[in-house]
Amino acid sequence: MSVAHPEEAPAVLDRREGPHGEVVLRRHGDLLQIIANGTFLMDTSDGRSERLLVDAALGELGPDRERPSVLIGGLGVGFSLAHAAADPRWGRITVVEREPAVIDWHRRGPLAELSAEALADPRTEIVEADLVEHLHTGPAAYDALCLDIDNGPDWTVTEDNDGLYSPAGLAACAARLNPGGVLAVWSAQPSANFEGTLRNAGFRRVRTEEIPVVRGVPDVVHLAVRGA
Template identity: 75%
Template sequence: MHATYENLDRTGTKAAPSEEPVVLDRRDGPYGEVVLRRHGDLLQIIANGVFLMDTSDGRSERLLVDAARDALPEDRGEPSVLIGGLGVGFSLVHAAADGRWGRIDVVEREQAIIEWHQNGPLHDISGEALDDERTRIIQADLVAYIHGGNERYDALCLDIDNGPDWTVTEGNHSLYSPQGLEACREMLNSGGILAIWSAQPSVDFEESLRNAGFSNVRTEEIPVVRGVPDVVHLAIRAA
Protein backbone atom coordinates (compact mmCIF):
# COMPACT_ATOMS: atom_id res chain seq x y z
CA MET A 1 0.00 0.00 0.00
CA HIS A 2 1.36 3.39 -0.96
CA ALA A 3 0.12 6.41 0.97
CA THR A 4 1.55 9.50 2.58
CA TYR A 5 3.26 8.21 5.71
CA GLU A 6 1.05 8.28 8.80
CA ASN A 7 2.57 5.32 10.65
CA LEU A 8 0.09 2.90 9.09
CA ASP A 9 0.67 -0.75 8.27
CA ARG A 10 -0.59 -2.62 5.19
CA THR A 11 -3.92 -3.27 6.96
CA GLY A 12 -4.51 0.41 7.73
CA THR A 13 -3.78 -0.08 11.43
CA LYS A 14 -1.61 2.40 13.29
CA ALA A 15 1.64 0.84 14.40
CA ALA A 16 1.76 -0.06 18.07
CA PRO A 17 5.24 1.23 19.02
CA SER A 18 5.17 4.61 20.74
CA GLU A 19 8.89 5.34 20.62
CA GLU A 20 10.40 7.42 17.86
CA PRO A 21 11.44 5.54 14.70
CA VAL A 22 15.18 5.05 14.14
CA VAL A 23 16.69 5.50 10.67
CA LEU A 24 18.87 2.48 9.83
CA ASP A 25 19.91 3.57 6.33
CA ARG A 26 19.20 6.43 3.98
CA ARG A 27 20.13 6.42 0.30
CA ASP A 28 19.86 8.91 -2.56
CA GLY A 29 19.41 7.08 -5.83
CA PRO A 30 18.19 7.63 -9.39
CA TYR A 31 14.56 7.58 -8.22
CA GLY A 32 15.04 9.78 -5.16
CA GLU A 33 15.53 9.08 -1.47
CA VAL A 34 14.91 5.64 0.05
CA VAL A 35 14.94 5.13 3.82
CA LEU A 36 14.90 2.00 5.96
CA ARG A 37 13.94 2.58 9.56
CA ARG A 38 12.97 0.62 12.63
CA HIS A 39 9.92 1.53 14.69
CA GLY A 40 9.67 -0.79 17.65
CA ASP A 41 9.60 -4.30 16.19
CA LEU A 42 8.71 -3.07 12.71
CA LEU A 43 10.98 -2.35 9.76
CA GLN A 44 9.63 0.32 7.44
CA ILE A 45 10.53 1.44 3.92
CA ILE A 46 9.96 5.10 3.04
CA ALA A 47 10.57 6.51 -0.45
CA ASN A 48 10.69 10.25 -1.08
CA GLY A 49 8.77 10.81 2.14
CA VAL A 50 6.02 8.36 1.15
CA PHE A 51 5.36 5.27 3.26
CA LEU A 52 5.66 2.15 1.12
CA MET A 53 5.29 -0.80 3.49
CA ASP A 54 6.42 -2.38 6.71
CA THR A 55 6.88 -5.80 8.27
CA SER A 56 3.69 -5.76 10.33
CA ASP A 57 1.50 -8.09 8.29
CA GLY A 58 1.97 -9.53 4.80
CA ARG A 59 -1.50 -10.91 4.09
CA SER A 60 -1.78 -8.86 0.88
CA GLU A 61 1.50 -10.24 -0.45
CA ARG A 62 0.56 -13.81 0.42
CA LEU A 63 -2.87 -13.57 -1.20
CA LEU A 64 -1.33 -12.03 -4.32
CA VAL A 65 0.95 -15.06 -4.77
CA ASP A 66 -1.61 -17.68 -3.73
CA ALA A 67 -4.36 -16.27 -5.93
CA ALA A 68 -2.08 -16.44 -8.94
CA ARG A 69 -0.97 -20.01 -8.19
CA ASP A 70 -4.51 -21.23 -7.54
CA ALA A 71 -5.73 -19.78 -10.83
CA LEU A 72 -3.23 -21.84 -12.85
CA PRO A 73 -4.15 -25.32 -14.12
CA GLU A 74 -3.00 -28.11 -11.80
CA ASP A 75 -1.16 -29.78 -14.68
CA ARG A 76 1.02 -26.68 -15.27
CA GLY A 77 3.92 -28.49 -13.56
CA GLU A 78 6.36 -26.06 -11.96
CA PRO A 79 5.15 -22.68 -13.23
CA SER A 80 7.41 -19.67 -13.45
CA VAL A 81 6.46 -16.45 -11.68
CA LEU A 82 7.57 -12.84 -11.92
CA ILE A 83 7.12 -10.84 -8.72
CA GLY A 84 7.05 -7.12 -9.32
CA GLY A 85 8.60 -5.35 -6.35
CA LEU A 86 10.78 -6.89 -3.63
CA GLY A 87 9.54 -4.63 -0.84
CA VAL A 88 10.04 -6.19 2.58
CA GLY A 89 10.20 -9.63 0.96
CA PHE A 90 6.86 -11.16 1.93
CA SER A 91 5.83 -12.11 -1.62
CA LEU A 92 9.20 -13.71 -2.38
CA VAL A 93 9.29 -15.62 0.91
CA HIS A 94 5.76 -16.94 0.40
CA ALA A 95 6.47 -18.03 -3.17
CA ALA A 96 9.74 -19.74 -2.18
CA ALA A 97 7.96 -21.62 0.61
CA ASP A 98 5.67 -23.20 -2.01
CA GLY A 99 7.43 -26.07 -3.74
CA ARG A 100 4.94 -25.96 -6.61
CA TRP A 101 6.58 -22.87 -8.09
CA GLY A 102 9.46 -23.28 -10.49
CA ARG A 103 11.50 -20.22 -11.50
CA ILE A 104 10.91 -17.22 -9.21
CA ASP A 105 12.09 -13.89 -10.63
CA VAL A 106 11.80 -10.70 -8.58
CA VAL A 107 12.19 -7.31 -10.25
CA GLU A 108 13.24 -4.47 -7.94
CA ARG A 109 14.56 -1.11 -9.14
CA GLU A 110 16.07 0.14 -5.86
CA GLN A 111 19.61 -1.11 -5.27
CA ALA A 112 19.29 -0.11 -1.61
CA ILE A 113 16.30 -2.42 -1.05
CA ILE A 114 18.13 -5.32 -2.70
CA GLU A 115 21.15 -4.75 -0.45
CA TRP A 116 19.00 -4.52 2.68
CA HIS A 117 17.82 -8.03 1.83
CA GLN A 118 21.18 -9.43 0.79
CA ASN A 119 23.22 -8.29 3.78
CA GLY A 120 21.12 -5.88 5.82
CA PRO A 121 18.28 -5.88 8.34
CA LEU A 122 15.76 -7.45 5.93
CA HIS A 123 17.97 -10.51 5.44
CA ASP A 124 16.38 -12.15 8.48
CA ILE A 125 13.09 -12.18 6.56
CA SER A 126 14.22 -13.18 3.07
CA GLY A 127 17.65 -14.80 3.44
CA GLU A 128 16.46 -18.38 2.98
CA ALA A 129 14.29 -17.42 0.00
CA LEU A 130 17.19 -15.54 -1.61
CA ASP A 131 19.36 -18.65 -1.28
CA ASP A 132 16.71 -20.80 -2.99
CA GLU A 133 18.08 -21.97 -6.34
CA ARG A 134 14.80 -21.03 -8.02
CA THR A 135 15.15 -17.35 -7.03
CA ARG A 136 16.65 -14.65 -9.22
CA ILE A 137 16.71 -10.95 -8.29
CA ILE A 138 16.64 -8.59 -11.26
CA GLN A 139 17.50 -4.94 -10.67
CA ALA A 140 15.35 -3.04 -13.12
CA ASP A 141 12.38 -0.73 -13.34
CA LEU A 142 9.37 -3.03 -13.48
CA VAL A 143 7.50 -1.06 -16.13
CA ALA A 144 10.56 -0.97 -18.39
CA TYR A 145 11.24 -4.66 -17.78
CA ILE A 146 7.72 -5.64 -18.78
CA HIS A 147 7.79 -3.46 -21.87
CA GLY A 148 11.14 -5.07 -22.77
CA GLY A 149 9.40 -8.43 -23.13
CA ASN A 150 12.60 -10.48 -22.88
CA GLU A 151 11.13 -13.26 -20.71
CA ARG A 152 7.95 -15.32 -20.57
CA TYR A 153 6.19 -16.42 -17.37
CA ASP A 154 3.21 -18.46 -16.24
CA ALA A 155 2.27 -15.83 -13.65
CA LEU A 156 2.88 -12.13 -13.08
CA CYS A 157 2.36 -10.93 -9.49
CA LEU A 158 2.60 -7.16 -9.52
CA ASP A 159 2.50 -4.98 -6.42
CA ILE A 160 3.64 -1.47 -7.25
CA ASP A 161 2.04 1.80 -6.30
CA ASN A 162 -1.62 2.03 -5.21
CA GLY A 163 -3.17 0.37 -8.24
CA PRO A 164 -4.77 1.63 -11.44
CA ASP A 165 -6.86 4.49 -10.05
CA TRP A 166 -4.23 6.34 -7.99
CA THR A 167 -0.52 6.14 -8.75
CA VAL A 168 2.00 7.98 -6.60
CA THR A 169 5.18 7.35 -8.61
CA GLU A 170 5.43 9.09 -11.96
CA GLY A 171 5.48 6.57 -14.79
CA ASN A 172 3.76 3.74 -12.93
CA HIS A 173 0.41 4.66 -14.46
CA SER A 174 1.69 3.31 -17.79
CA LEU A 175 1.61 -0.21 -16.34
CA TYR A 176 -2.19 0.02 -16.18
CA SER A 177 -2.58 1.61 -19.61
CA PRO A 178 -3.71 -0.38 -22.68
CA GLN A 179 -0.07 -0.55 -23.81
CA GLY A 180 1.09 -1.70 -20.38
CA LEU A 181 -1.56 -4.41 -20.13
CA GLU A 182 -0.73 -5.56 -23.65
CA ALA A 183 2.93 -5.88 -22.62
CA CYS A 184 1.86 -7.92 -19.58
CA ARG A 185 -0.24 -10.19 -21.79
CA GLU A 186 2.64 -10.73 -24.19
CA MET A 187 4.94 -11.63 -21.29
CA LEU A 188 2.62 -14.45 -20.20
CA ASN A 189 2.60 -17.95 -21.56
CA SER A 190 -0.70 -19.18 -22.95
CA GLY A 191 -3.11 -19.65 -20.07
CA GLY A 192 -0.89 -17.59 -17.77
CA ILE A 193 -2.28 -15.46 -14.96
CA LEU A 194 -1.88 -11.75 -14.28
CA ALA A 195 -2.37 -10.76 -10.62
CA ILE A 196 -2.24 -7.06 -9.70
CA TRP A 197 -2.59 -5.68 -6.16
CA SER A 198 -4.67 -2.53 -5.72
CA ALA A 199 -5.70 -0.34 -2.81
CA GLN A 200 -9.28 -0.39 -4.04
CA PRO A 201 -11.49 -2.23 -6.55
CA SER A 202 -11.95 -0.77 -10.01
CA VAL A 203 -14.71 -1.77 -12.40
CA ASP A 204 -13.09 0.35 -15.10
CA PHE A 205 -9.81 -1.53 -14.71
CA GLU A 206 -11.60 -4.86 -15.04
CA GLU A 207 -12.98 -3.62 -18.35
CA SER A 208 -9.48 -2.50 -19.38
CA LEU A 209 -8.20 -6.03 -18.72
CA ARG A 210 -10.92 -7.50 -20.94
CA ASN A 211 -10.19 -4.96 -23.67
CA ALA A 212 -6.51 -5.97 -23.50
CA GLY A 213 -7.41 -9.55 -24.41
CA PHE A 214 -7.61 -11.15 -20.97
CA SER A 215 -10.33 -13.58 -19.95
CA ASN A 216 -11.74 -14.81 -16.63
CA VAL A 217 -11.29 -11.34 -15.16
CA ARG A 218 -12.21 -11.16 -11.48
CA THR A 219 -11.34 -9.31 -8.28
CA GLU A 220 -10.57 -10.83 -4.87
CA GLU A 221 -10.93 -8.70 -1.76
CA ILE A 222 -8.39 -8.53 1.08
CA PRO A 223 -10.08 -7.57 4.37
CA VAL A 224 -8.61 -4.58 6.19
CA VAL A 225 -9.26 -3.21 9.66
CA ARG A 226 -11.13 -0.19 8.34
CA GLY A 227 -12.01 1.42 5.05
CA VAL A 228 -12.32 -0.06 1.57
CA PRO A 229 -10.77 -3.56 1.24
CA ASP A 230 -7.54 -4.01 -0.68
CA VAL A 231 -7.99 -6.19 -3.75
CA VAL A 232 -6.15 -8.42 -6.19
CA HIS A 233 -7.20 -8.13 -9.83
CA LEU A 234 -6.86 -11.46 -11.65
CA ALA A 235 -6.96 -12.13 -15.39
CA ILE A 236 -5.89 -14.98 -17.65
CA ARG A 237 -4.19 -14.83 -21.01
CA ALA A 238 -6.43 -16.87 -23.27
CA ALA A 239 -4.92 -19.88 -25.01
Protein backbone atom coordinates in the same frame (compact mmCIF):
# COMPACT_ATOMS: atom_id res chain seq x y z
CA MET B 1 2.34 -10.47 14.53
CA SER B 2 4.79 -7.57 14.63
CA VAL B 3 3.48 -4.34 16.07
CA ALA B 4 4.38 -0.67 16.06
CA HIS B 5 4.36 1.12 19.40
CA PRO B 6 2.67 4.54 18.97
CA GLU B 7 4.69 6.08 21.79
CA GLU B 8 7.94 5.34 19.96
CA ALA B 9 9.14 7.56 17.15
CA PRO B 10 10.27 5.63 14.04
CA ALA B 11 14.05 5.24 13.82
CA VAL B 12 15.65 5.74 10.41
CA LEU B 13 17.97 2.80 9.66
CA ASP B 14 19.03 3.92 6.18
CA ARG B 15 18.22 6.75 3.81
CA ARG B 16 19.36 6.81 0.18
CA GLU B 17 18.79 8.69 -3.04
CA GLY B 18 17.74 6.14 -5.64
CA PRO B 19 17.07 6.43 -9.36
CA HIS B 20 13.49 7.53 -8.63
CA GLY B 21 14.00 9.65 -5.53
CA GLU B 22 14.55 9.08 -1.83
CA VAL B 23 13.97 5.69 -0.21
CA VAL B 24 14.07 5.19 3.54
CA LEU B 25 14.14 2.12 5.74
CA ARG B 26 12.75 2.72 9.23
CA ARG B 27 12.15 0.67 12.34
CA HIS B 28 9.02 1.46 14.33
CA GLY B 29 8.76 -0.80 17.34
CA ASP B 30 8.99 -4.33 15.97
CA LEU B 31 8.17 -3.24 12.42
CA LEU B 32 10.39 -2.43 9.46
CA GLN B 33 8.94 0.17 7.10
CA ILE B 34 9.83 1.33 3.58
CA ILE B 35 9.11 4.96 2.65
CA ALA B 36 9.55 6.30 -0.90
CA ASN B 37 9.63 10.06 -1.52
CA GLY B 38 7.79 10.60 1.74
CA THR B 39 5.02 8.11 0.86
CA PHE B 40 4.55 5.06 3.08
CA LEU B 41 4.84 1.94 0.91
CA MET B 42 4.73 -1.09 3.18
CA ASP B 43 5.86 -2.61 6.43
CA THR B 44 6.37 -6.01 8.02
CA SER B 45 3.15 -5.97 10.05
CA ASP B 46 1.09 -8.50 8.13
CA GLY B 47 1.79 -9.87 4.65
CA ARG B 48 -1.63 -11.46 4.04
CA SER B 49 -2.24 -9.53 0.85
CA GLU B 50 1.25 -10.23 -0.49
CA ARG B 51 0.77 -13.94 0.14
CA LEU B 52 -2.68 -13.85 -1.48
CA LEU B 53 -1.09 -12.21 -4.54
CA VAL B 54 1.07 -15.31 -5.02
CA ASP B 55 -1.49 -17.93 -3.98
CA ALA B 56 -4.29 -16.50 -6.10
CA ALA B 57 -2.08 -16.53 -9.19
CA LEU B 58 -1.07 -20.14 -8.58
CA GLY B 59 -4.67 -21.16 -7.92
CA GLU B 60 -5.83 -19.50 -11.13
CA LEU B 61 -3.22 -21.46 -13.10
CA GLY B 62 -4.72 -24.74 -11.87
CA PRO B 63 -3.07 -28.04 -10.97
CA ASP B 64 -2.20 -29.15 -14.49
CA ARG B 65 0.62 -26.66 -15.05
CA GLU B 66 3.78 -28.22 -13.65
CA ARG B 67 6.44 -26.04 -12.01
CA PRO B 68 5.07 -22.74 -13.36
CA SER B 69 7.38 -19.74 -13.57
CA VAL B 70 6.52 -16.47 -11.87
CA LEU B 71 7.74 -12.90 -12.13
CA ILE B 72 7.22 -10.88 -8.96
CA GLY B 73 7.20 -7.14 -9.63
CA GLY B 74 8.58 -5.38 -6.58
CA LEU B 75 10.70 -6.92 -3.82
CA GLY B 76 9.29 -4.73 -1.06
CA VAL B 77 9.76 -6.25 2.38
CA GLY B 78 10.01 -9.71 0.81
CA PHE B 79 6.69 -11.29 1.76
CA SER B 80 5.73 -12.32 -1.80
CA LEU B 81 9.17 -13.74 -2.59
CA ALA B 82 9.41 -15.65 0.69
CA HIS B 83 5.94 -17.10 0.21
CA ALA B 84 6.61 -18.18 -3.36
CA ALA B 85 9.96 -19.75 -2.45
CA ALA B 86 8.31 -21.68 0.41
CA ASP B 87 6.01 -23.40 -2.10
CA PRO B 88 7.70 -26.24 -4.00
CA ARG B 89 5.06 -26.06 -6.75
CA TRP B 90 6.66 -22.95 -8.24
CA GLY B 91 9.49 -23.33 -10.70
CA ARG B 92 11.58 -20.30 -11.74
CA ILE B 93 11.00 -17.26 -9.47
CA THR B 94 12.17 -13.91 -10.85
CA VAL B 95 11.89 -10.71 -8.82
CA VAL B 96 12.23 -7.34 -10.56
CA GLU B 97 13.13 -4.43 -8.25
CA ARG B 98 14.23 -1.00 -9.43
CA GLU B 99 15.63 0.33 -6.14
CA PRO B 100 19.22 -0.83 -5.44
CA ALA B 101 18.76 0.12 -1.78
CA VAL B 102 15.85 -2.30 -1.33
CA ILE B 103 17.86 -5.14 -2.85
CA ASP B 104 20.80 -4.28 -0.59
CA TRP B 105 18.59 -4.19 2.52
CA HIS B 106 17.58 -7.77 1.73
CA ARG B 107 21.04 -9.07 0.86
CA ARG B 108 23.03 -7.35 3.59
CA GLY B 109 20.60 -5.42 5.78
CA PRO B 110 17.74 -5.85 8.26
CA LEU B 111 15.27 -7.26 5.70
CA ALA B 112 17.47 -10.33 5.28
CA GLU B 113 15.65 -11.84 8.27
CA LEU B 114 12.58 -12.17 6.04
CA SER B 115 14.16 -13.18 2.74
CA ALA B 116 17.57 -14.82 3.27
CA GLU B 117 16.26 -18.35 2.74
CA ALA B 118 14.30 -17.34 -0.34
CA LEU B 119 17.28 -15.50 -1.83
CA ALA B 120 19.41 -18.61 -1.35
CA ASP B 121 16.84 -20.77 -3.19
CA PRO B 122 18.28 -21.82 -6.57
CA ARG B 123 14.94 -21.02 -8.25
CA THR B 124 15.25 -17.34 -7.27
CA GLU B 125 16.71 -14.60 -9.46
CA ILE B 126 16.76 -10.89 -8.52
CA VAL B 127 16.77 -8.47 -11.46
CA GLU B 128 17.58 -4.82 -10.78
CA ALA B 129 15.45 -3.03 -13.36
CA ASP B 130 12.42 -0.85 -13.84
CA LEU B 131 9.45 -3.21 -14.08
CA VAL B 132 7.68 -1.34 -16.88
CA GLU B 133 10.84 -1.30 -19.00
CA HIS B 134 11.56 -4.95 -18.18
CA LEU B 135 8.09 -6.01 -19.29
CA HIS B 136 8.62 -4.28 -22.63
CA THR B 137 12.15 -5.57 -23.24
CA GLY B 138 12.69 -8.71 -21.15
CA PRO B 139 13.42 -11.87 -23.14
CA ALA B 140 11.62 -14.40 -20.96
CA ALA B 141 7.96 -15.40 -20.71
CA TYR B 142 6.27 -16.48 -17.50
CA ASP B 143 3.23 -18.40 -16.36
CA ALA B 144 2.33 -15.75 -13.80
CA LEU B 145 3.03 -12.07 -13.21
CA CYS B 146 2.50 -10.95 -9.60
CA LEU B 147 2.81 -7.17 -9.53
CA ASP B 148 3.04 -5.06 -6.37
CA ILE B 149 4.95 -1.86 -7.19
CA ASP B 150 2.35 0.75 -6.25
CA ASN B 151 -0.55 1.44 -3.94
CA GLY B 152 -2.67 0.39 -6.92
CA PRO B 153 -3.59 1.36 -10.49
CA ASP B 154 -5.39 4.48 -9.24
CA TRP B 155 -2.60 5.59 -6.86
CA THR B 156 0.88 5.19 -8.30
CA VAL B 157 4.04 5.86 -6.31
CA THR B 158 5.73 7.63 -9.24
CA GLU B 159 4.17 9.02 -12.39
CA ASP B 160 6.14 6.77 -14.72
CA ASN B 161 4.41 3.75 -13.16
CA ASP B 162 1.16 4.90 -14.81
CA GLY B 163 2.30 3.16 -17.96
CA LEU B 164 1.98 -0.25 -16.34
CA TYR B 165 -1.81 0.08 -16.09
CA SER B 166 -2.33 1.61 -19.54
CA PRO B 167 -3.37 -0.43 -22.60
CA ALA B 168 0.27 -0.45 -23.76
CA GLY B 169 1.47 -1.62 -20.35
CA LEU B 170 -1.11 -4.39 -20.17
CA ALA B 171 -0.19 -5.45 -23.71
CA ALA B 172 3.40 -5.77 -22.49
CA CYS B 173 2.17 -7.88 -19.56
CA ALA B 174 0.28 -10.15 -21.95
CA ALA B 175 3.36 -10.47 -24.15
CA ARG B 176 5.41 -11.65 -21.14
CA LEU B 177 2.79 -14.30 -20.26
CA ASN B 178 2.59 -17.78 -21.70
CA PRO B 179 -0.84 -18.70 -23.13
CA GLY B 180 -3.25 -19.17 -20.24
CA GLY B 181 -0.89 -17.29 -17.92
CA VAL B 182 -2.16 -15.21 -15.02
CA LEU B 183 -1.73 -11.52 -14.26
CA ALA B 184 -2.20 -10.64 -10.57
CA VAL B 185 -2.03 -6.99 -9.49
CA TRP B 186 -2.11 -5.83 -5.85
CA SER B 187 -4.02 -2.66 -4.99
CA ALA B 188 -4.79 -0.77 -1.79
CA GLN B 189 -8.37 -0.36 -3.00
CA PRO B 190 -10.70 -1.88 -5.63
CA SER B 191 -10.74 -0.32 -9.09
CA ALA B 192 -13.70 -1.01 -11.34
CA ASN B 193 -12.05 1.08 -14.06
CA PHE B 194 -8.99 -1.17 -14.01
CA GLU B 195 -11.16 -4.26 -14.37
CA GLY B 196 -12.62 -2.69 -17.50
CA THR B 197 -9.15 -1.84 -18.82
CA LEU B 198 -8.08 -5.46 -18.32
CA ARG B 199 -11.06 -6.74 -20.30
CA ASN B 200 -10.48 -4.20 -23.06
CA ALA B 201 -6.85 -5.36 -23.24
CA GLY B 202 -8.05 -8.88 -24.11
CA PHE B 203 -7.68 -10.56 -20.72
CA ARG B 204 -10.40 -12.96 -19.64
CA ARG B 205 -11.66 -14.34 -16.31
CA VAL B 206 -11.13 -10.89 -14.81
CA ARG B 207 -12.04 -10.77 -11.13
CA THR B 208 -11.04 -9.14 -7.85
CA GLU B 209 -10.24 -10.80 -4.53
CA GLU B 210 -10.54 -8.72 -1.36
CA ILE B 211 -8.38 -8.80 1.75
CA PRO B 212 -10.31 -7.31 4.70
CA VAL B 213 -8.53 -4.69 6.78
CA VAL B 214 -9.28 -3.36 10.25
CA ARG B 215 -10.39 0.06 8.99
CA GLY B 216 -11.23 1.49 5.59
CA VAL B 217 -11.60 -0.15 2.20
CA PRO B 218 -10.08 -3.62 1.70
CA ASP B 219 -6.83 -4.35 -0.06
CA VAL B 220 -7.46 -6.30 -3.26
CA VAL B 221 -5.77 -8.48 -5.85
CA HIS B 222 -6.94 -8.00 -9.43
CA LEU B 223 -6.71 -11.24 -11.43
CA ALA B 224 -6.84 -11.75 -15.18
CA VAL B 225 -5.87 -14.56 -17.58
CA ARG B 226 -4.21 -14.29 -20.97
CA GLY B 227 -6.08 -16.13 -23.69
CA ALA B 228 -4.65 -19.30 -25.17
